[in-house]
Structure formats: structure tokens, C-alpha cells
Amino acid sequence: MRHLLIAKYIEKISRTGSLRSAAEELGITPSALNRRILGVEEELGVEIFERHPSGLRPNIAGEILLKHFRDQIADMDRVKSSIADLSGRRAGHINIATTREVVQYFLPALIKQHLLEFPAVTFGVNLLERGEAEVSLLDNTNDIAIVFEPLRLKELHTVYTGDQQMYCVMSSQHPLATKKRLKIYDCVEYPLLLPKRPEGIRRMLDIAAEKIGVPLAPSLESNSLDLLRLMSQDSQALSFSLAINLRPNLKNDRLISVPLDTPGIPAGVLVAGHLRTRVLPVAAARFLETTNKELTEKFS
Amino acid sequence: MRHLLIAKYIEKISRTGSLRSAAEELGITPSALNRRILGVEEELGVEIFERHPSGLRPNIAGEILLKHFRDQIADMDRVKSSIADLSGRRAGHINIATTREVVQYFLPALIKQHLLEFPAVTFGVNLLERGEAEVSLLDNTNDIAIVFEPLRLKELHTVYTGDQQMYCVMSSQHPLATKKRLKIYDCVEYPLLLPKRPEGIRRMLDIAAEKIGVPLAPSLESNSLDLLRLMSQDSQALSFSLAINLRPNLKNDRLISVPLDTPGIPAGVLVAGHLRTRVLPVAAARFLETTNKELTEKFS
């Protein structure tokens, strides 16, 4: 980069200790090189080299400037290499930590779409219990976390944060199927098919029930959201879902979803991000950006 | 700094989102600004902005470059401010952690000399037990450590490391006073005035005695090196000193110093440095450099 020429000039002089030697190595005249030093010294208002009969030596101001210049040169190399990554010349592997709700439909579709554009990228998807996904970022086991109702946000740099609408999923023939919206007390009269604790959905439901003073007595608990959904088919039982894991084309399964209102209770939050203190590899950064865009489009 | 102009140009465009607005704020023509973008894009081999009818937006490559440029602009500001410090426009406070041997003559003289040149600088000198000085750097309590026989070197960025010659200090009339050099077994026949453990001097003496299989039985132990020296006046007792804390003009005290050889045992090491992961304020960095030079001149 042209603008870093002066940095390279100063660095070379400090390395060789001689203006003439440095000029020769740089392929310019000593005269030109000398003027560049004088130029910098004028801009800074101080000398940066001590002039000895045997050559030039950086003084303290010079050492300070040199460190900056060396860092700048090295950092620009990293920028170029990152940009090379972008153009797909180097692929990348992305490790994602996620929870059950995200992994059902949203993430697979997103990964599929991403692979169309970046076929060389590889993925590791790690399904973890609520609260574990964020933790797995700490030792860089995973690059990105996409989690519903995370337990730890302190170390997370969140790129996306958004509310997730809760839905009640039931048979198309269910008595509640014709309602436009439901409340939790509409549901407790029917058998409930609930995720296990500490799932995010279960937590939201527990809170809502506690608010109306009615304990939830699940007919069935499972950590398989698919199973819960299927069990509600052609029955009186109710299962629950978030917007993100609503199965497309529920009608083909003789199912229907109705929004569940939980007034006075904050909506459940979906979060996507990475470890705060970490600079992501380009591939992972790009995927996270895509994730953010997709989530924003779908759920905002 | 002229070389950062391009950085400022790119940054301004991303801020305003419009080439014409940015050009106006920068006081140049859109044409010139556009050419500078094209220049960078040519150098990098990729576009850094998306062109919209409504203006320019950085793409991913652009965001990567922007972060670099923003960092460099900020870092150059720090460089300039550090250089301003150098010229004494801003003083500084220097906290020094040191051990007993250093604090007696060497450090006071060094600080005095430094204050002649930089009268606005202030000092805090913290006399600590062996092993504590290095630790006090960790939480930035102290800026610099100057210690004899440090216990921890891992976190230390050492600027000076040098051997310290051990001396036996005695009455000018002592039977050993005429010897050119002594060994530890020459000394053990006489009453010994020793520093307490874990002092560096004591450690060196313990090791030497252990090597010849004779335990040291001090007549007196003290953590006051001055007291030990004075107790050897006009007596058969022997005290010990390092080169760095040899009192000037011993003869005026009717004392003499004779080098003590400890063959087969590594000489005690004097170390000066700062916390490895820390960039020192300019004043402290300058003082440490002066310390290094002085130690190198005196003891190399």
C-alpha cells in the first residue's frame, strides 16, 4: 500500500542504521530518503533520529513512532489476508453452538443457503443445552452462538437480539384452533406437551403459568421438539413452538399454530453473537452477518 | 500525518454514506475522492464500497479495512501524545519497586541525576522484600522493578540483566584485609554479619557455604544493610555487599572491601524491567532506559 511507504522507509533506516544503505536497499536515492525523514520530523515537530558520523539511530520519539509503523505494516498484512479470505481464495471452518429451537429449520436452511454462495466453507454445528452454548465460546470451541434465552451475556458480543413470538401448536380440529390468539389460561385445560427444563420455551411457559397462579402439569415432557409436535396431531393435546422453529406447512400435518400471548412477561429473546474479546475469522464473521440479516428480515 | 489522509478519506465516506458529502466535508472535489477510492481498490484488488443510487456503503472488505484505518488513526494520536510527553510538556509519575541492595546508593543517585534533566517528574520508590517487587508490577502498582535475584521472571520484560560481584566488607585492620580476593572458606572462621533470608545476598552466601559443606552461623542477622556494615567497623566481624550497594569512600569509615569469589556458583543477577504485557508511560520508559544505560556502564 502506497500510503505505508513512509512507514517502510523509516523502518528500513532503523534496521540498517544508515541512510545510504537503507536507500540502496529501497531502491531510491539517499537524498529522497533524507527528505522523507525531514518531512516526518516536520509534521511531528521533533527529530526522530540521532545523527551520528556512523549513521542514524532512532531516538526515543523515533522508537515510539517505529513501533506504531511496525504494527501498522503488520496489521495491513492481516487486512490483506482477511480480504483474500473474503474472495473465497481461502475457505474456512465455522463452529456454531446452538439450542434446540434454532437447529430445527432455521439453521439448516441458512447453512444450505450460505453453502450455495461459499461452497468451500465447512460447518460444525453443536447442539447444546440452554446455558451451555455461550460457555462453549469461552475456550474458542465454537465461533458463533445462536441461542434462545441465553443464560450468560457478559462475555457475548451480540450481533442480533430479537424477540421470539410463542405459538401454540395443535390439531386442526382442536377446539382452540379457531381462535386468533391464545392466553396461557386457555391452554391449561388441555393436556400439555412440554419441553423439559431448562429449555427456553419451557421457561417462558413456566413463568406465564406462575403469573396466573396455575401450575403446569405436563402430560408429556421431552427434549425432542419434533416428538412434541407430532404428539399433538389429531388429539386434544397442545404443544408449543417459537416462530423460529415453526415447521413449514403445518397444515399438511393436520396441525395449526396460534400465537400465544403472555402479557406482562417479556418475550423470549433470541441472540446471535460471538465471544466479546475475540476477532472472528472472516468466514465465521461473514456467516454471522448473514445470520443477523436473515433473522432481522424474518423476525423483525 | 499526510500518509493517513487516505485513511481519513475512507473513514469519512463510510460515516457520511455519500461521496459528495464526504468530499465537501473534506474540502476536496468528489472527483479526487472517487479516484482515491479507486486507487485503494486497485491496490487491494477488490471493491471496498457498494455503489448505490443513494450513495456508498462499505462492503465486508471495506469494513475490515475501515477497522484497520480507524485503529491506525487512533494509534497515531497516541504516538503524537507520547511524543509530546517526551518533550517534557507533560511530566509523569514513576513508581519503582526495588530491593534493599538497589535502594542504598545506586537508585538515589540515579533519581537525582534524572531530576536534573526532568525536574517535573515525580517518583514513588517502594522497597519490597525479595520476590515481592516483581509481583507488584502485575496490578500496575509499580511501573518498573529493579531487583537483585528476582524470584519471578516470567511476567517481566527485562531491559537490563547483569551479574553483581559479591564483596566482603571488613575493618581496614582485619587479618583478611590484605588479601586480593577471598573465598567463602576464608570467611567462615570469623564472626559473620549476614542479611536475613530471603535477601539475595544471603541466598548467595548460603549456596556458597553449602557447596563447601560448612553451615553459616551468623553472629548477627539484620535486614538493615547499613547496620551490618557499621557492625564490621573495628572488629573481626565480616559483612557482605554487592557492587551496587558498596558505600563510596569506605576508607573514611576505616573499612575495606575485598571481592568474594564463589567458583562454580552462578553470580547473583541484577534485573531491571517492566511488566511484559504493558507499554510503559513515556516518563517511566525513559527512566528505565536511563537505568539500563547506567547499570551497563557501571557493571559491565
Add this chain to the structure above:
DNA sequence: GCATCGTGTTGCAATTATTGCAACACCTAC
């Protein structure tokens, strides 16, 4: 559909910054 206004882009010339040439100044070693 057309005119207007906003955006960015390009050919060419003017201006500024950088560089080279040649000579000079200073120091050290023999």
C-alpha cells in the same frame, strides 16, 4: 413519460508531493 435532482464516474489539465542529480559538509582512520 418527461424533467429535475440527487447520486457516482471519467477525460484531461493543473497543482502538489516525491524523487534524482550533483555538490557540499562533517567525521574517522591511516
Add this chain to the structure above:
DNA sequence: GTAGGTGTTGCAATAATTGCAACACGATGC
């Protein structure tokens, strides 16, 4: 004192940056 190394300066040549004027494109309003 001379030779050989170092850095520095006046002036002109060269390269990079900038401005001027015109163009291209998209969005909006009538």
C-alpha cells in the same frame, strides 16, 4: 593531509493527487 564513509541541500524531473467539466444512472414528482 587524504580517502572513504556518513548525512544534507539546491534545483529540476517525475509521479501522484487534485480540480474542472461533462457524463451516466436512478428515484421522485408532475
